[in-house]
Amino acid sequence: MESDQFEKMAKDLIFRITKIVPEKISLDDKIEDLCLDSIQIFELIMEFEKHIEKKLKYEDICTIETVGDIINKMKEEK
Amino acid sequence: MNILIFQKRFKNYHAVQKNEDGFFEKKSAERKEDFISGRIALDRCLKKYAKERLIRMEVDILCKQREKPRLVFSGKTKNSQHGKIDFNISHSHGNSICFLCEKRMAGADLEKIRFFNNNLINGFLNEREKKLVNRKKRIRKKQITIFWSLKEAYLKAIGVGLKRNPREIGIYKLYSKKYLIKDGTVFVKSRIESGIFLKKFVWVTIKIQ
Numbered sequence: 001m002e003s004d005q006f007e008k009m010a011k012d013l014i015f016r017i018t019k020i021v022p023e024k025i026s027l028d029d030k031i032e033d034l035c036l037d038s039i040q041i042f043e044l045i046m047e048f049e050k051h052i053e054k055k056l057k058y059e060d061i062c063t064i065e066t067v068g069d070i071i072n073k074m075k076e077e078k
Numbered sequence: 079m080n081i082l083i084f085q086k087r088f089k090n091y092h093a094v095q096k097n098e099d100g101f102f103e104k105k106s107a108e109r110k111e112d113f114i115s116g117r118i119a120l121d122r123c124l125k126k127y128a129k130e131r132l133i134r135m136e137v138d139i140l141c142k143q144r145e146k147p148r149l150v151f152s153g154k155t156k157n158s159q160h161g162k163i164d165f166n167i168s169h170s171h172g173n174s175i176c177f178l179c180e181k182r183m184a185g186a187d188l189e190k191i192r193f194f195n196n197n198l199i200n201g202f203l204n205e206r207e208k209k210l211v212n213r214k215k216r217i218r219k220k221q222i223t224i225f226w227s228l229k230e231a232y233l234k235a236i237g238v239g240l241k242r243n244p245r246e247i248g249i250y251k252l253y254s255k256k257y258l259i260k261d262g263t264v265f266v267k268s269r270i271e272s273g274i275f276l277k278k279f280v281w282v283t284i285k286i287q
Contacts, residue, residue, distance in 0.1 A: 037189065038187070038189070038226075042198070046197070061240070
């Protein structure tokens with residue numbers, strides 16, 4: 001799967017939770033800045049786990065801070 | 079000593095710009111409001127603490143990546159013996175609370191009362207906790223938000239936040255507004271306070287003994 005496709009998947013995932021249009025999301029954006037509050041961050045983590053069909057561990061979540069990190073994690077898992 | 083400050087949304091944040099190495103500038107408009115409101119709340123907290131203790135305080139906030147922010151005394155108060163102070167800020171929709179306490183770990187959470195879908199509820203509440211929640215819609219929304227805030231405040235107090243799954247933390251209700259927290263197999267000795275802010279937000283503070 002190409003890099004653009006992973007980027008589109010990640011942005012669509014973020015849009016589903018935060019309603020921020022993909023065009024306004026950049027790879028450097030921090031997840032905590034895109035989400036309104038902690039509940040949205042948790043929802044995003046749950047959706048992401050559903051997408052990669054795997055429960056994230058503490059060490060995995062520590063490495064995910066930006067949109068770019070989500071995309072890298074998706075590439076790792078696919 | 080514990081201090082809890084509530085800070086309403088600061089609408090004119092454009093007048094209070096702060097640039098901490100670009101940290102502030104990169105944030106979205108909503109997050110800027112949260113940030114400003116949180117910092118104002120912290121400032122008020124520290125001023126109140128200094129006034130109560132009759133001391134002059136010079137503090138910096140030390141923010142290391144993936145660590146809980148903490149206060150560090152600087153300037154003339156660098157070697158002060160005032161004791162360790164822990165603080166925690168939480169913001170929601172531009173409003174914030176700041177909780178500060180001495181010699182204990184502090185956690186705080188402020189959340190807007192809202193609807194939780196079943197998927198989300200199953201994600202952070204266990205079966206026992208779901209039974210504790212009232213079935214009436216209006217009360218249910220508030221109670222589930224409180225349960226979320228209790229877990230979140232605890233995880234923030236211990237410095238891990240949402241990197242740990244909130245489902246790992248157990249909430250036990252003794253009676254109205256009196257809760258116990260269990261982490262794994264251990265009941266956490268803590269002092270928990272909770273309430274409603276502006277009729278729309280739930281707040282929780284926790285001081286871990």
